[in-house]
Amino acid sequence: MKHPKTILITVPSLALMILGGGCTMALWQNDIIDPWNEPATQSHVHLFQSQPEGKILVVYNEHNGRSDAMRRRAYWLTESQDDLERHQAPHFVSTNSSAGLTAIPIFVSPPDPLELPPLYAVAATNGQSFSLYSSQTKTRSYSLPSYDDRKGEVEKVLLTPITVAGDLTIIGGVIGYLYIGGLNAGYNPSY
DSSP, X not given: OOOHHHHHHHHHHHHHHHXXXXXXXXXXXXXXXXXXXXXXXXXXXXXXXXXXXXXXXXXXXXXXXXXXXXXXXXXXXXXXXXXXXXXXXXOEEOGGGGXXXXXXXXXXXXXXXXXXXXXXXXXXXXXXXXXXXXXXXXXXXXEOOOBOOSHHHHHHHHHHHHHHHXXXXXXXXXXXXXXXXXXXXXXXXXX
16 A cells, blocks of 8 residues: 555655656757757858958858758858857858959968968868968967857747646656555545
8 A cells, every 4th residue: 555655755756857857858958959050061161351441251161950951151250250259140141242352362281481372361170260361470260150040949948838748747647656556555545
């Protein structure tokens, strides 16, 4: 015969176990619904400079973790630095913005000092970043955008009532099982 105290101890323990590791918790801790957008493995980064302003346009291939799709992206380097440092999406512009701009040479290793252009870049071997050089002086290194577009949060909010209902159904089933088990064992709370 199950004693009421056993049920009173078992039910809250079970509820904490399910809610702490159940469907709802898994939904909010799992990155499958909320993957990041990152530079593609083959980012094919290109840099362009506007004249006379000297603004730099970055064009690269982005991998969308949600759809597993790749697309060409472009953004102005200086205007996007604060967003990039906070792992937020830069303000993207059309890749056609490169029309009429001067291409900045990109090397995989520093070039021969005798053949240096006035402005060039050296791409990292992983294709995720590059360093800008003015003559032989490194000005700064830059990482390509890696950010969460936050679309997964909306999906998580919409799915939460369903996962909570699933967790509560499991808890209710266990409570019902314990109650019926108690009745079958001869426990009758009306005495």
